[in-house]
Amino acid sequence: MHTIRGFPATWIEHAAKASGFEAELSRRGFLKLSVCALSGLALLGLGDAFGENAPLVILDNATGCLLADPTRCVGCQRCELACTEFNDGRAQPSLARIKIARAVNFGPTGPTGGTAMHGDWGDGLVVQGICRQCPHPVPCATACPQDAITLDPKTSARVVDPAVCVGCRLCQQACPWDMLSFDEEAGVATKCSLCHGNPKCVEACPAAALRYVPWQDLTRDGSPSRATLSVTAPEKAKACLDCHLPAGTKSAK
Amino acid sequence: MAVRSGGFVGKVLRVDLSTGKISTEDTLERYGALLGGAGIGYRVLWDEVPAGTGPFDPANKLIFAAGLLVGTSVPCNGRTTITTIFPTCWPRPLVGSGHMGGHFAAKLKYAGYDALIVEGKADKPVWLMIRDAHVEIRDAGHVWGTGIRRTTLEISQEMGPDCVVAAIGQAGENQAPMGMVVNSVSHSAGGVGGVMGGKNLKAVAVQGSGAVRIAGDMAAWEKLIKFHLSILGGNNQHVVPSFPTPQAEYYNPASRWIGQPGKRWGAAKPPVEITGTLRDPNRIAYRTNSAAYFLGDAAWKYTVRGNGCTACPIRCHTMLKVPSVTTKYGIPDTGQNTCVALMFGRSFFTQLAGQKNSETAIEACMVGMHLADDLGLWSNYGQLQRDLRKLYEGGYLKARLGSKEYASIPWEKYDNADPAFLLDLIPRIANRQGELGEVLSRGTGAIFDHWSIPEAQWAEDHTTTYWKMGHPKHHANEDDGQCGVIINTQYNRDAQCHSHTNFVRNGLPLEVQKKLAAAIWGSPDALDAPGDYTPANVPKARRAKWSLVRKELHDALGVCNWMGPWAASPLQERGYAGDDSLESKFVSLATGQAMDREGLDQAGERIFTLHRALTIRDMGHVDMRAGHDLVPPWVFKDQNGAAPFTKGSIRMDPDDIARAMEYFYEIMGWDKKTGAPGKARYAELGLADVGEALDAAGLTPKAEK
Numbered sequence: 031m032h033t034i035r036g037f038p039a040t041w042i043e044h045a046a047k048a049s050g051f052e053a054e055l056s057r058r059g060f061l062k063l064s065v066c067a068l069s070g071l072a073l074l075g076l077g078d079a080f081g082e083n084a085p086l087v088i089l090d091n092a093t094g095c096l097l098a099d100p101t102r103c104v105g106c107q108r109c110e111l112a113c114t115e116f117n118d119g120r121a122q123p124s125l126a127r128i129k130i131a132r133a134v135n136f137g138p139t140g141p142t143g144g145t146a147m148h149g150d151w152g153d154g155l156v157v158q159g160i161c162r163q164c165p166h167p168v169p170c171a172t173a174c175p176q177d178a179i180t181l182d183p184k185t186s187a188r189v190v191d192p193a194v195c196v197g198c199r200l201c202q203q204a205c206p207w208d209m210l211s212f213d214e215e216a217g218v219a220t221k222c223s224l225c226h227g228n229p230k231c232v233e234a235c236p237a238a239a240l241r242y243v244p245w246q247d248l249t250r251d252g253s254p255s256r257a258t259l260s261v262t263a264p265e266k267a268k269a270c271l272d273c274h275l276p277a278g279t280k281s282a283k
Numbered sequence: 284m285a286v287r288s289g290g291f292v293g294k295v296l297r298v299d300l301s302t303g304k305i306s307t308e309d310t311l312e313r314y315g316a317l318l319g320g321a322g323i324g325y326r327v328l329w330d331e332v333p334a335g336t337g338p339f340d341p342a343n344k345l346i347f348a349a350g351l352l353v354g355t356s357v358p359c360n361g362r363t364t365i366t367t368i369f370p371t372c373w374p375r376p377l378v379g380s381g382h383m384g385g386h387f388a389a390k391l392k393y394a395g396y397d398a399l400i401v402e403g404k405a406d407k408p409v410w411l412m413i414r415d416a417h418v419e420i421r422d423a424g425h426v427w428g429t430g431i432r433r434t435t436l437e438i439s440q441e442m443g444p445d446c447v448v449a450a451i452g453q454a455g456e457n458q459a460p461m462g463m464v465v466n467s468v469s470h471s472a473g474g475v476g477g478v479m480g481g482k483n484l485k486a487v488a489v490q491g492s493g494a495v496r497i498a499g500d501m502a503a504w505e506k507l508i509k510f511h512l513s514i515l516g517g518n519n520q521h522v523v524p525s526f527p528t529p530q531a532e533y534y535n536p537a538s539r540w541i542g543q544p545g546k547r548w549g550a551a552k553p554p555v556e557i558t559g560t561l562r563d564p565n566r567i568a569y570r571t572n573s574a575a576y577f578l579g580d581a582a583w584k585y586t587v588r589g590n591g592c593t594a595c596p597i598r599c600h601t602m603l604k605v606p607s608v609t610t611k612y613g614i615p616d617t618g619q620n621t622c623v624a625l626m627f628g629r630s631f632f633t634q635l636a637g638q639k640n641s642e643t644a645i646e647a648c649m650v651g652m653h654l655a656d657d658l659g660l661w662s663n664y665g666q667l668q669r670d671l672r673k674l675y676e677g678g679y680l681k682a683r684l685g686s687k688e689y690a691s692i693p694w695e696k697y698d699n700a701d702p703a704f705l706l707d708l709i710p711r712i713a714n715r716q717g718e719l720g721e722v723l724s725r726g727t728g729a730i731f732d733h734w735s736i737p738e739a740q741w742a743e744d745h746t747t748t749y750w751k752m753g754h755p756k757h758h759a760n761e762d763d764g765q766c767g768v769i770i771n772t773q774y775n776r777d778a779q780c781h782s783h784t785n786f787v788r789n790g791l792p793l794e795v796q797k798k799l800a801a802a803i804w805g806s807p808d809a810l811d812a813p814g815d816y817t818p819a820n821v822p823k824a825r826r827a828k829w830s831l832v833r834k835e836l837h838d839a840l841g842v843c844n845w846m847g848p849w850a851a852s853p854l855q856e857r858g859y860a861g862d863d864s865l866e867s868k869f870v871s872l873a874t875g876q877a878m879d880r881e882g883l884d885q886a887g888e889r890i891f892t893l894h895r896a897l898t899i900r901d902m903g904h905v906d907m908r909a910g911h912d913l914v915p916p917w918v919f920k921d922q923n924g925a926a927p928f929t930k931g932s933i934r935m936d937p938d939d940i941a942r943a944m945e946y947f948y949e950i951m952g953w954d955k956k957t958g959a960p961g962k963a964r965y966a967e968l969g970l971a972d973v974g975e976a977l978d979a980a981g982l983t984p985k986a987e988k
Binding site for chain 2: 085101103104105106107108112114115116119120121122123124125131132134135136140141143150151153154214215232233235236237238272
């Protein structure tokens, strides 16, 4: 029997039917299926079946995300320390996937002076940097030429697979909120993994400024903190055209 | 970077401002036995700064040292100890340390340095840039003459928003002995600002991207961190709340654990109500509000939030927003600080000192904080304010200041307790203007020297709380009877030791404290209730030694002695015991090398003894008991004539204190007659070279020879 990563092809056909994507399957094969029917298939646990072969374009939404309340943050940075100590075995805020230190002194706009400054030297507000676990298109994952940013099996958090990451840092450039960290020792990028559903930062906050909540789209709240450089690998860009067709055109495939 | 151990990051940075030479040395190789903090500082002074060096001589050195646990998530670890020949020590400068929290210590570790030694003197104003391995001496011409706020802003513009700047203001630039260095808005180290100024060093700015390693088992580490959080109380490790609640067996109105459900950070936008259960680890930060504790409940409405040091869940630097001060006094409406520095402003005024829930007192505090933390002026634990009050009210100033200068000071504002008085006075001191500014900028000893006022006029007056050597008491007999007295005799500045008071004032009933005391110090008689004292005994002396050793140890680990040790806890299920071995457990896991409590305490004692040795060397005589370990006469008096050991009186008895000192010297292994360690004692503590040098100089007790 024909299998894809161990899943019988018949299962996939059943799944496609159940998800209403049978026509897509027959027309463009598993690539399109993997793209559009992913959330349906994820329920059946079959999404992974296509990960190996298909360019990683669409990632299922995460199940949870962090919420940060700047009015409660006391600037102690215990979250950054918990993130790195309990995940990496060393205390290193520069590696943390929640970012406080950069906003503690002057807030997100930096040492501008004036009355609009946040942080300890401004009005006191500490605006935490948190990963939004972006919905499609996921900027970091899309930018990764290695498809090294994949889903955590438990929470669908976007995580860097250090075995695949080559350390090109394109994901860092692509994140609109500057939330990717780079592990200089290992030479790979790293990002918030939601600690498999039990975020250490939330546990560590002495002021209840952080909460772990069901995922919601936070990417539309507020503007990105920086201009981004998003480079999409050609083979991946081609796959984008499966969905993102200019009006009135037909797929080349 | 070669790192052989966790905890330490491995290097000590050395910067010679005279030559511009920048170098590093291996921490463990030279300083391992002294851990960090003042341990490194004392060793550098012993080895490299000869006796008789003045605080502002280029030969004096400044040692900024973090500690072994700094930079990790061990609660309350954000301390920097700055050791030098201390300029306010009178009648001659001796070794001393200023201490600051904030974010400087952690950044120094992340940059890869356990300590920074600054030596020499730059030929023009400079600041020191430390970005990981990249260290540069940069021109500070553009910020010289500016306050700490502007200096921090401009250096941060040059270096990046997440660096930490430790800067001096005008007081330090003017080499005022009362100058201080400030980082992270309000975290200051007194006495060392002028030493920086003497080296033409405006600021040290640090950016660090590296790691502090934990060498031991990470699961055990995480478990120990969580355990530590579970035994934390409020500020000063007060382990019971100040309010009755069904969630706690005990409460004590004097406790600093005041974050009661129903209170709120009223100036947060929108206000943050305090909710939740008492021991929720995610609500520890709400327990402490220094402003509300010291200034009264009225401060809650001005509270923006708690702030404090890296990794500390106890946010003792309360951030306040008081809009009226901007229109009335032309200063920013937001300020923050803790304890004596929070009260800096109101304490100048007799009518406002100690006043709670007074809007004028709160405004005075805002003005005081703003000026002190920008100009970089230290209070010498409130002695500056008490000195001014005594000088003015006692008629000293009217008699001694020139009439023109006297008339130039807006005394009518002072008489009316108008905070605007501070806008005149504090810059006067920081800029060392006129006779008054000059004398006050030099500390209490200068008052005695300059105006020929006998020290006894301060030492006999309990309202000054003056202790000795130009400095006040710091948690002495008012808190802890003989134990507090012993501790206050030992340093060359105010004692800065909180181990003892954190236990005595933890809020637990005396019978519970005595039970804990029996377990740690071998007898329930190791402590009395404050103001209800019994005669001196050996267990009290043992607790005094423990307090001093842990204070030095905490400075060496970078752990806050305003919070530790953790001898008690809020946990009824533990019989309110904390964990007296907590520090050694953390050190063992951080370094990966087993260290028990006794071993670590011995390291603390080694550091403390090196301080003693430096003091003996620089004083040039061995009789510490007669010449150094002094107790002011007010301690032996009672305002109402109560006899010693009367309930409600803190009066001590001279013979009893003499006995207490002997018990203490004996427990320290020192000569009882002189209060000095002998050559053998130095050797037992791993300081054989120090003992031999002192012995050769005739600075060990004669009985041994």
